[in-house]
Amino acid sequence: MTAFQASLLTRDDEPHPGPLGDTVHRTPLAHRAWIDLRPGWFTGADGLFEHLLETVPWRAERRHMYDRVVDVPRLLAFYGENDPLPHPALNEALRTLNAHYANEPGWPFRTAGLCLYRDGRDSVAWHGDTLGRGATEDTMVAILSLGTPRILALRPRDDHRRPIRRTLGHGDLLVMGGTCQRTWEHAVPKTTRPTGPRISVQFRPRGVR
Numbered sequence: 001m002t003a004f005q006a007s008l009l010t011r012d013d014e015p016h017p018g019p020l021g022d023t024v025h026r027t028p029l030a031h032r033a034w035i036d037l038r039p040g041w042f043t044g045a046d047g048l049f050e051h052l053l054e055t056v057p058w059r060a061e062r063r064h065m066y067d068r069v070v071d072v073p074r075l076l077a078f079y080g081e082n083d084p085l086p087h088p089a090l091n092e093a094l095r096t097l098n099a100h101y102a103n104e105p106g107w108p109f110r111t112a113g114l115c116l117y118r119d120g121r122d123s124v125a126w127h128g129d130t131l132g133r134g135a136t137e138d139t140m141v142a143i144l145s146l147g148t149p150r151i152l153a154l155r156p157r158d159d160h161r162r163p164i165r166r167t168l169g170h171g172d173l174l175v176m177g178g179t180c181q182r183t184w185e186h187a188v189p190k191t192t193r194p195t196g197p198r199i200s201v202q203f204r205p206r207g208v209r
C-alpha cells in the first residue's frame, strides 16, 4: 500500500498538461485577433522548469540594431518539427494543443521555441511573430509559461496607447490567434523589481517565428 501510494505521488509530480476544453478563456481583440488563457495548465511545473533550465542548450544571440550589434536580452533554444523535444511532457503539450485547436487557422502546432529570462533585465521588445504565415494569414502561437510570473503585454499596431497586460504564471497557457501576429504586437517588458528566472515555451505552426 505504501509503495502504491508513493508511486501515485511520484506520478502526480510528473510534469503533464491538464485538459483544455472549457477551462480555456477566450478574449476577442480588435481586428479579429484573440487570446486564450488557461491558468495552471501544467501540473508538476516545478520539475519541468528545473529540467529545462538544466538540460536545454541555452544560447545567447546577438543582433544588428541600426549600426550596432547588441545582445538579445534573453537566452534561446529552438526545436524544429523533427527535433526531439527536451522533455516528454512537451510532446504531450503539443498533442493536447493540437487536439483542442484542430479547427483553428494555423493548426497544427509543430515547433517549440524556448526563451529563458534570467531576471527582470531580460525581456522581449514589441514585435509580432511575422516570419512565415503570421505576416499574411491567421495563425496561432501558444505559450507555456514556467517559473517567475512575468507580464505579457499586447497592443494593436495601429494604436499604442492602451496596451493590455496578462501576468503569465507558473504552468499557465496563453494562446494568440486570429490576426494577432500581424495586427497586434506583444512584448515581455523589463522590470526593476527583484525577479527570478522564467522560461517560456512557444509552440508554433511550421515556418512561423
Ligand SMILES: O=C(O)CCC(=O)C(=O)O
Binding pocket: 113, 115, 124, 129, 143, 152, 186, 187, 188, 200, 202, 209
Ligand atoms: O516569452 C514569451 O512569453 C513571449 C516570447 C515571444 O514573444 C517570442 O519569442 O516571440
Ligand SMILES: [Fe+2]
Binding pocket: 127, 128, 129, 186
Ligand atoms: Fe513573439
